[in-house]
Each structure stands twice: as structure tokens, then as C-alpha cells.
Amino acid sequence: MINLELPKKIEDTRSLLRRFSRDGLRPLSRKYDLLEQKEMPQELYELSKLLGMGGNRPAAKAEAAAKGENINGGNLSMVVASAELCWGDVGLFLALPSIGLGNAAVSAVATPEQKAEWGDLFAAMAITEPGAGSDSAAIRTTAVLDGDDYVLNGTKIFVTDGYRSKQVVVWASLDLAMGKAAIKSFLVPKGTPGMTVTRVEHKLGIRSSDTAQIVLENCRVPKANLLGNPEIAKTADARKKAFGGVMQTFDNTRPMVAAQAVGLARAALDLTLELLQAKGIELDFAKGYHQMSALENDLYELEAEYETARLLVLKAAWMADNGQPNSKNASMSKAKAGRMGNQVALKCVEICGQLGYSKAHLLEKFARDSKIIDIYEGTQQIQQLIVARQVLGKSSSELK
Numbered sequence: 292m293i294n295l296e297l298p299k300k301i302e303d304t305r306s307l308l309r310r311f312s313r314d315g316l317r318p319l320s321r322k323y324d325l326l327e328q329k330e331m332p333q334e335l336y337e338l339s340k341l342l343g344m345g346g347n348r349p350a351a352k353a354e355a356a357a358k359g360e361n362i363n364g365g366n367l368s369m370v371v372a373s374a375e376l377c378w379g380d381v382g383l384f385l386a387l388p389s390i391g392l393g394n395a396a397v398s399a400v401a402t403p404e405q406k407a408e409w410g411d412l413f414a415a416m417a418i419t420e421p422g423a424g425s426d427s428a429a430i431r432t433t434a435v436l437d438g439d440d441y442v443l444n445g446t447k448i449f450v451t452d453g454y455r456s457k458q459v460v461v462w463a464s465l466d467l468a469m470g471k472a473a474i475k476s477f478l479v480p481k482g483t484p485g486m487t488v489t490r491v492e493h494k495l496g497i498r499s500s501d502t503a504q505i506v507l508e509n510c511r512v513p514k515a516n517l518l519g520n521p522e523i524a525k526t527a528d529a530r531k532k533a534f535g536g537v538m539q540t541f542d543n544t545r546p547m548v549a550a551q552a553v554g555l556a557r558a559a560l561d562l563t564l565e566l567l568q569a570k571g572i573e574l575d576f577a578k579g580y581h582q583m584s585a586l587e588n589d590l591y592e593l594e595a596e597y598e599t600a601r602l603l604v605l606k607a608a609w610m611a612d613n614g615q616p617n618s619k620n621a622s623m624s625k626a627k628a629g630r631m632g633n634q635v636a637l638k639c640v641e642i643c644g645q646l647g648y649s650k651a652h653l654l655e656k657f658a659r660d661s662k663i664i665d666i667y668e669g670t671q672q673i674q675q676l677i678v679a680r681q682v683l684g685k686s687s688s689e690l691k
């Protein structure tokens with residue numbers, strides 16, 4: 292039997308986070324959207340401590356797999372949590388120190404000594420460069436071994452939390468001639484000489500989070516700050532697998548980004564229903580199709596789009612928890628939810644007319660915040676390309 296209800300433990304956390312979003316994040320939404328300041332909203336430090344967001348649970352996963360059981364683990368919990376927090380505010384969610392996009396990459400491989408040395412993690416993730424966006428294998432930042440250090444050189448752009456974070460996970464190549472297999476990630480603590488934040492962007496949406504350009508000029512980090520295996524695979528086959536492994540981390544993170552759109556769309560729909568009700572507009576979803584108003588029909592469609600995306604996200608996360616290959620599902624969930632978030636938020640603005648467009652309410656902000664979810668962590672077009680490759684059984688060189 293298929294049961295699409297959330298497990299009780301996750302449902303309990305969800306309703307707790309809804310309260311956190313409603314009482315902790317929402318009251319700050321407009322203030323920090325308007326301020327678009329570089330500095331961290333002070334309230335977020337305290338709020339972040341309350342959260343204690345968990346990661347994957349590899350041991351529990353292995354144990355359950357050995358018994359042939361399903362587990363509802365870290366990925367499912369995280370997508371539900373991300374959606375709830377983004378129901379509150381996507382920009383503030385991204386600014387929470389415990390959410391740092393590089394945190395998971397570091398936690399997965401850091402030794403206890405490194406964890407103690409680096410302290411509380413608030414790690415940004417710096418992949419994108421002026422000449423490398425969708426094609427992350429095209430990065431030109433280099434890391435050269437010199438004695439006991441790696442020396443990093445290059446420019447990273449559009450780094451979420453790049454200004455406020457305490458550490459930056461930098462993607463760099465050990466040898467540009469070796470192609471994507473030579474790409475490794477390095478933990479660079481803020482304050483390391485040679486790493487400079489050179490610009491903070493002004494943006495359409497998610498204005499309460501910072502997005503920065505970072506320049507690395509002869510920036511030295513200890514050898515041990517290379518996260519993962521320092522070897523460059525020797526054979527062509529092993530090299531292909533090595534970068535495939537790097538890309539597979541996106542199979543966990545894409546459903547989480549997709550979940551941001553699910554939370555935002557729910558927020559837009561909830562606010563729309565609230566505003567309509569306050570205007571005395573009664574909606575009756577029990578009516579038959581032939582009696583339904585255009586408004587009721589629109590809202591039905593939006594709810595259906597929302598639910599489709601939500602279920603795709605839950606499935607992709609559940610597959611990751613249970614060790615099932617989920618590249619196709621992760622990309623489907625990201626493409627669908629990214630698109631749905633834009634459509635739902637804009638349509639809600641349209642439905643509510645002046646109230647939707649005015650800064651008196653948050654609908655116009657939801658619409659502005661929604662676009663980035665369709666772009667970062669791989670654009671909608673790139674997700675569709677990945678799905679097409681999986682469906683047609685083509686490699687990335689066969690279908691570009």
C-alpha cells in the first residue's frame with residue numbers, strides 16, 4: 292500500500308518549523324528585503340541556534356538497507372524542513388548560518404581535529420566563475436601544491452553567503468589539462484590571506500541573503516583543507532567516475548533546492564486565500580466544474596501544480612535516503628518545482644491585483660524571490676537536459 296502521509300516524527304518537526312517561520316522569519320521579511328544590507332541580520336544568529344538542522348544519517352541508512360527496510364532519513368527531513376522555512380522566507384532561510392551551502396560538503400569529510408579547528412560551520416559554496424556557470428567543469432580556478440600548502444588562484448562569482456559566511460568551499464582544478472577529474476574542493480576559512488570579497492551584488496530577490504564575488508590571489512591553505520581524495524584518477528574511465536561522484540552530490544542537494552520552491556509556492560497560495568477572504572470573496576471548491584468561477588478554476592490549477600511538485604520532491608529525497616539512484620528524479624523535481632514556484636507566485640500576484648503588486652503585502656516579494664530557485668543549483672534547462680540524458684540513455688558528451 293502506498294501511504295503518502297508524512298511520518299509522524301517528520302510531521303511534528305514540520306509543524307514546529309511552521310511556527311518558527313511564522314513567528315521568527317516572517318516578521319523580519321520586509322525589513323531585510325528593503326534594507327538589502329551586507330551584514331547579517333542579528334536576529335538570525337539566535338534563530339539559527341534554535342534550529343539544529345541535521346544532515347544525512349549514513350549509519351542508520353546502512354543498517355536499514357541491510358534489513359531490507361525503508362528509511363525516512365536525513366534527505367526527507369531536510370526537504371520538509373527547507374520547504375517549511377522557505378514558507379517563512381527564502382532569503383532569510385539562505386542567510387541562516389546552519390544552512391550554509393558548503394556545510395554538508397565539509398561535515399561529510401572533516402576529521403574531528405579539523406572540525407575542532409574550523410569551529411562552527413557557516414560555509415558558502417563557490418563554484419561559479421565568470422566563464423563557468425551551467426558548465427561547472429569549465430572552471431579555471433587553480434590549486435597548486437607547494438610544500439604543505441595548496442595555492443589557490445581564480446575568481447568566483449555569485450557566491451551565496453560569500454560575504455557573511457565563516458568559511459568558503461572553493462572548487463578548483465589541480466591540473467587544468469586533466470579536465471574535470473582534477474576538480475577538487477577546498478575549505479578556505481575567512482581571513483585567510485589572499486582571499487578577498489570584492490563585490491556584493493544588488494539583486495531582484497532573496498535580498499536578505501548576501502551574494503558575493505570572491506577573488507583568490509595566491510591564497511594558501513594547508514594540504515589537509517582539500518576535502519576528500521586528493522588523487523587525480525589515472526585512467527580515463529576512473530576520471531569519468533570521479534567527476535560523476537562529484538556531480539552525484541547534487542542528487543542530494545537538488546531536491547532540497549526544489550523544496551524551497553515548494554515552500555514559497557505554499558506561502559503565496561496561503562496569502563492569496565487569506566487576502567481573498569479578507570475582501571469577502573468566498574471560494575467554494577465543492578461546486579461542480581460547470582458552476583465553478585474562473586478564480587476557483589485558477590486556484591485549483593495552482594494547487595494541482597503545487598502538489599505535483601511537492602510529491603516529486605518527496606520522492607527524490609526518499610530515494611536518496613534509501614540508496615536508490617535518483618539523478619533523474621532529483622533533476623525532475625528541481626525543474627518542475629523551480630518552474631512551478633515562478634508560475635504560482637506570479638499568478639497569485641495577478642489574482643490579487645493591486646494587493647498582489649503592492650509592497651503592502653509579501654506577494655510581490657514572493658514573486659521576486661521565486662526566480663532564483665529556477666536558476667541556482669542548475670537551471671531548469673540544465674535539469675531538463677539531465678532528465679533527457681537519463682531517459683534516452685545518452686552520456687553528457689552525446690547530449691549537450
Ligand SMILES: Cc1cc2nc3c(=O)[nH]c(=O)nc-3n(C[C@H](O)[C@H](O)[C@H](O)COP(=O)(O)OP(=O)(O)OC[C@H]3O[C@@H](n4cnc5c(N)ncnc54)[C@H](O)[C@@H]3O)c2cc1C
Pocket residue numbers: 392416417418419423424425426448449450451452494502663666667668669670671672673676691
Ligand atoms: C542569486 C544567485 C545566487 C547564486 N549562488 C551560488 C552559489 O552559492 N554558488 C555558486 O557556485 N553559484 C551560485 N550561483 C550561480 C548559479 O548557479 C548560476 O547562475 C547558474 O548555474 C547558471 O549559470 P550562468 O548564470 O553562468 O548561466 P549560463 O550557464 O551562462 O546560462 C545562461 C542560460 O543558458 C541556458 N543554458 C546553458 N547551457 C545550456 C544547455 N546546454 N542547454 C540549454 N540551455 C542552456 C541556461 O539554462 C540559462 O538560461 C548563484 C546565482 C545567483 C543569481
